[in-house]
Amino acid sequence: MGRCGNRRWGGWLALALGGAVLAGLSGCKTIHEELRPIRETTLTVARSGGEVTLSWIGMRGMYYSVMFTEERGAKAQWKLLPDAVNIQGIAMDEPIVVMDRLEPSRQRYYRLLQDSKPLVP
Secondary structure (H helix, E strand, O other): OEEEOOEEEOOEEEEEEOOEEEEEEOOOOOEEEEOOOOOOOOOEEEEEOOEEEEEEEEOOOOEEEEEEEOOOOOOOOOEEOOOOOOEEOOOOOEEEEEEEEOOOOOOOEEEEEEEOOOOOO
């Protein structure tokens, strides 16, 4: 017999399905855990004046979206970068380039989202 929070559970079941493990605990929440990350991808950011170039190496069949914020920290509000949502990787190891414009005195932080399905904004 094990514990789930303050509740006891009588048993567990784990199923391997397509690279993921689904574990059901009687009396507890179902847990979904990826065994493999999709792929490590590096977002490169270069700036010249008010023009920002963002690039990464894409993968066929993957969808990419770029987010930005103008402040750092846990309370930062991330927004989708217009014209950089659901960019589909067409070829393996294809470079993908996105441009952003902002005033030279402002700064932004960027993050790259990748998934095998399009993002529903």
